[in-house]
Amino acid sequence: MKKSVLxxxxxxxxxxxxxxxASTLEDVKAxxxxxxxxxxxxxxxxxxxxxxxxxxxxxxxxxxxxxAVLGDxxxxxxxxxxxxxxxxxxxxxxxxxxxxxxxxxxSRDVDLKFTxxxxxxxxxxxxxVPKALGVSSAKELDGATVCIQTGxxxxxxxxxxxxxxNISYEPVPVETNAEGQQQYLAGACxxxxxxxSGLAATRAAFENPSDxxxxxxxxxxxxxxxxxxxGDDEWSDVVRWTLNALITAEELGxxxxxxxxxxxxxxPETPEINRLLGTEGNLGEMLGLDADxxxxxxxxxxxxxxxxxxxxxxxxxxxxxxxxxxxxxxxxLIYSPPFR
Amino acid sequence: MSDTHEHSxxxxxxxxxxxRDPPYAASGPVKWMRDNLFATPANSVLTLVSLYFIYLxxxxxxPWILNGLWNTSSLAECRQVLDGAVGACFSVxxxxxxQLLFGFxxxxxxxxxxxxxxxxxxxxxxxxLFFDLPRKLLIFTAxxxxxxxxxxxxxxxxxxxxALGGCIAGGFIYQRFVAGSFALGFFGGVVAAxxxxxxxxxxxxxxxNGTAMMTAVPSRxxxxxxxxxxxxxxxxxxxxPLGIALALGRQSSMPLIKWICVVFIxxxxxxxxxxxxxxxxxxxxxxxxxxxxxxxxLRVVIMITMFSAAYIAExxxxxxxALPKGQYEAADSLGLDYPxxxxxxxxxxxxxxxxxxxxxxxxGLFKDTTLVSVISMFDLxxxxxxxxxxxxxxxxxYWELLGFAALLFFVVCYGISQYSxxxxxxxxxxxR
Numbered sequence: 001m002k003k004s005v006l007x008x009x010x011x012x013x014x015x016x017x018x019x020x021x022a023s024t025l026e027d028v029k030a031x032x033x034x035x036x037x038x039x040x041x042x043x044x045x046x047x048x049x050x051x052x053x054x055x056x057x058x059x060x061x062x063x064x065x066x067x068a069v070l071g072d073x074x075x076x077x078x079x080x081x082x083x084x085x086x087x088x089x090x091x092x093x094x095x096x097x098x099x100x101x102x103x104x105x106x107s108r109d110v111d112l113k114f115t116x117x118x119x120x121x122x123x124x125x126x127x128x129v130p131k132a133l134g135v136s137s138a139k140e141l142d143g144a145t146v147c148i149q150t151g152x153x154x155x156x157x158x159x160x161x162x163x164x165x166n167i168s169y170e171p172v173p174v175e176t177n178a179e180g181q182q183q184y185l186a187g188a189c190x191x192x193x194x195x196x197s198g199l200a201a202t203r204a205a206f207e208n209p210s211d212x213x214x215x216x217x218x219x220x221x222x223x224x225x226x227x228x229x230x231g232d233d234e235w236s237d238v239v240r241w242t243l244n245a246l247i248t249a250e251e252l253g254x255x256x257x258x259x260x261x262x263x264x265x266x267x268p269e270t271p272e273i274n275r276l277l278g279t280e281g282n283l284g285e286m287l288g289l290d291a292d293x294x295x296x297x298x299x300x301x302x303x304x305x306x307x308x309x310x311x312x313x314x315x316x317x318x319x320x321x322x323x324x325x326x327x328x329x330x331x332x333l334i335y336s337p338p339f340r
Numbered sequence: 341m342s343d344t345h346e347h348s349x350x351x352x353x354x355x356x357x358x359x360r361d362p363p364y365a366a367s368g369p370v371k372w373m374r375d376n377l378f379a380t381p382a383n384s385v386l387t388l389v390s391l392y393f394i395y396l397x398x399x400x401x402x403p404w405i406l407n408g409l410w411n412t413s414s415l416a417e418c419r420q421v422l423d424g425a426v427g428a429c430f431s432v433x434x435x436x437x438x439q440l441l442f443g444f445x446x447x448x449x450x451x452x453x454x455x456x457x458x459x460x461x462x463x464x465x466x467x468x469l470f471f472d473l474p475r476k477l478l479i480f481t482a483x484x485x486x487x488x489x490x491x492x493x494x495x496x497x498x499x500x501x502x503a504l505g506g507c508i509a510g511g512f513i514y515q516r517f518v519a520g521s522f523a524l525g526f527f528g529g530v531v532a533a534x535x536x537x538x539x540x541x542x543x544x545x546x547x548x549n550g551t552a553m554m555t556a557v558p559s560r561x562x563x564x565x566x567x568x569x570x571x572x573x574x575x576x577x578x579x580x581p582l583g584i585a586l587a588l589g590r591q592s593s594m595p596l597i598k599w600i601c602v603v604f605i606x607x608x609x610x611x612x613x614x615x616x617x618x619x620x621x622x623x624x625x626x627x628x629x630x631x632x633x634x635x636x637x638l639r640v641v642i643m644i645t646m647f648s649a650a651y652i653a654e655x656x657x658x659x660x661x662a663l664p665k666g667q668y669e670a671a672d673s674l675g676l677d678y679p680x681x682x683x684x685x686x687x688x689x690x691x692x693x694x695x696x697x698x699x700x701x702x703x704g705l706f707k708d709t710t711l712v713s714v715i716s717m718f719d720l721x722x723x724x725x726x727x728x729x730x731x732x733x734x735x736x737x738y739w740e741l742l743g744f745a746a747l748l749f750f751v752v753c754y755g756i757s758q759y760s761x762x763x764x765x766x767x768x769x770x771x772r
Binding site for chain 1: 415416444445560626716722728730732733736738
């Protein structure tokens with residue numbers, strides 16, 4: 001806290017609404033740090049570790065952008081936001097981008113005036129049931145009690161699903177995921193429903209995870225991705241193509257381990273890798289960055305697949321399978337436009 | 341005189357019988373139990389039922405606590421070590437101890453600074469709380485806010501000095517002019533302090549924090565129980581004087597002042613604290629230009645202080661109303677002017693009556709500081725709900741963490757409550 005800034009703000013606050021902001025890219029470069037909005041804590045997606053370092057799937061996107069723009073994956077000021085404060089923080093300019101498991105919806109994109117730059121995780125609402133219940137499909141859940149977070153889209157999706165399948169259920173409203181977890185374990189409800197990634201993380205924390213199963217039905221589309229403010233297309237391009245660079249790197253087999261050697265000795269037979277890594281063409285210049293931007297992002301965080309495996313993949317306690325989030329070449333939805 | 345008397349005289353005890361212990365059933369623990377636990381059949385039944393419930397609770401919790409693990413590195417490891425046995429996983433407390441107390445962003449090597457600030461806080465608070473101590477110690481109390489600010493936030497040494505200088509300048513102007521007119525002295529003091537701060541603030545070089553001897557720590561990096569303590573202490577100590585001013589203002593005969601105070605109190609009391617906090621964290625950002633944001637900690641302090649000041653004002657108004665009218669008239673008849681009458685006659689009595697109410701508000705306020713977790717500040721509860729429960733190692737540890745938080749808050753709140761009871765006994769001048 002700087003008193004001069006503080007008092008200056010108090011004095012001029014009433015007088016001026018502030019000069020028109022320069023472009024976000026210029027601001028970030030001048031500031032030397034990226035202000036990135038993240039969750040206050042969601043297993044695997046973003047949380048500080050025991051040393052206070054932010055880690056997680058969404059956090060890696062922030063770090064990759066910082067590496068691309070500023071050359072330092074640690075030049076990020078993480079601004080923790082709750083579900084209620086996230087959009088105002090972005091709209092007011094407190095943060096430059098938001099990477100916080102936010103579902104891309106029509107109204108958020110159009111009405112709230114944000115630009116979703118892509119999708120880094122395709123999620124969907126699923127069901128968690130105890131194995132002892134002997135249910136293998138959500139359509140067999142007639143008459144079940146269901147723990148459901150109030151005020152979320154999952155509540156509406158659930159009603160739609162049960163109505164369209166003409167079966168009944170009894171909702172048990174809960175406020176937070178933690179509460180839902182406890183209620184479910186205490187037997188207050190037969191079924192717990194929320195996003196499938198959340199269910200997997202929840203189940204991983206159980207004492208006996210194998211006593212519970214995720215049902216195969218996914219009843220909603222929840223594409224989660226980073227977003228920026230409307231109206232600054234240079235900046236949204238930077239964030240969009242940093243995410244695309246991570247995705248393309250996996251598709252082309254560029255990893256954090258081999259990116260340095262691939263860039264040092266460009267192979268003329270792999271032009272797209274060369275364009276991605278800036279050893280050919282001038283894609284970085286078009287973005288307003290230097291030629292090595294994607295190289296740094298990949299070197300610091302790894303490609304999309306590495307980020308997935310490190311934070312939420314099958315080797316981690318959360319143990320999410322790639323599923324929809326496999327590369328399009330493997331039957332998934334993860335697809336980046338070409339670097340050309 | 342009579343025969344009987346002569347007969348009895350033949351055997352007279354010359355020494356008294358040795359004192360004997362009261363019968364076994366009429367003394368000691370047995371008597372206590374008969375009086376207090378088994379006085380009537382209904383009492384006995386209640387005692388037995390209570391004992392049964394205490395037994396149930398202890399059999400459920402004691403093995404859990406005593407069997408607790410303190411040295412594992414994750415919940416999964418705890419479960420592995422316990423291997424099905426009942427036991428708590430207190431390891432989360434040992435592993436995340438510093439995070440629980442200081443938040444996850446406060447630099448590790450600087451933990452001594454807030455710790456020292458806490459120790460000094462007890463020194464500074466002592467002369468205020470226990471007025472038998474030498475009054476000279478109050479000088480340190482007056483300096484403490486600036487010392488604590490410097491210790492916790494670090495940065496340029498000039499900042500707390502400018503802040504202190506502004507206060508001194510304001511106080512000086514006030515002293516100089518208050519004899520002539522209270523309003524002139526008061527507003528002159530405020531203006532002098534503001535001018536001093538503004539000029540001083542401009543004199544501090546922009547990069548002063550970078551070159552400072554004490555590493556600067558931004559407010560965003562504060563967290564844990566430290567944040568609760570800081571908010572609680574700051575807001576309580578600011579809201580008591582503000583509350584007194586509001587209470588007096590509400591009783592003022594000047595309509596403008598009276599109505600400003602009434603509207604302020606009624607408005608703030610009519611709005612939930614959480615709404616005010618959202619305004620502080622979210623809405624104010626829209627009103628200020630993006631590059632000069634008022635510190636979030638300061639915004640929250642302002643909002644919580646306003647909130648509790650409105651409540652304290654009403655508590656003190658109750659104390660003022662309880663004084664007999666004769667007290668006011670006595671003050672007038674002594675020829676005291678308004679500030680003197682208030683300071684010497686009215687407020688000492690009114691505040692004494694208000695102590696339980698003020699302490700009640702203070703305890704509530706201290707616990708309300710946990711609400712800042714909803715505006716993504718990482719106080720103790722915010723740390724637990726956010727980062728710690730969201731880490732892959734500790735996802736699923738609820739009882740241990742929340743029990744620890746409850747214990748910390750209980751210790752502090754019980755301490756405040758015990759102090760207030762001592763204070764009431766100490767100040768009891770009425771004859772009951």
